[in-house]
């Protein structure tokens with residue numbers, strides 16, 4: 001996994017490059033998403049994180065997405081079918097819930113302020129905020 005901490009300008013340019021979107025669309029997306037994972041790389045908007053604890057919580061979340069990506073590559077190598085892999089990984093909601101739960105556990109263990117009061121509230125957040133596929 002690699003970690004890139006980018007200035008606002010470079011962060012927006014990276015979103016635009018990876019999604020093939022306009023600068024305006026990428027700028028709007030950056031406002032909603034201060035970190036993201038793409039394959040085995042993770043990107044963080046530099047001025048967003050005010051302290052190392054919040055940054056590490058974000059790394060835990062994005063690292064979960066990288067873990068899913070690496071597991072998927074491993075399962076492809078081992079000959080699992082697309083359907084079998086989808087069954088193991090679950091839906092996009094499942095991936096997001098897992099990432100938020102890992103972040104939540106990290107926050108609880110290290111005393112970083114929680115974003116959610118419970119895992120149930122994580123489920124509600126994911127189901128309201130993300131498309132499922």
Ligand SMILES: [Zn+2]
Pocket residue numbers: 061065096099
């Ligand atoms: Zn996520």
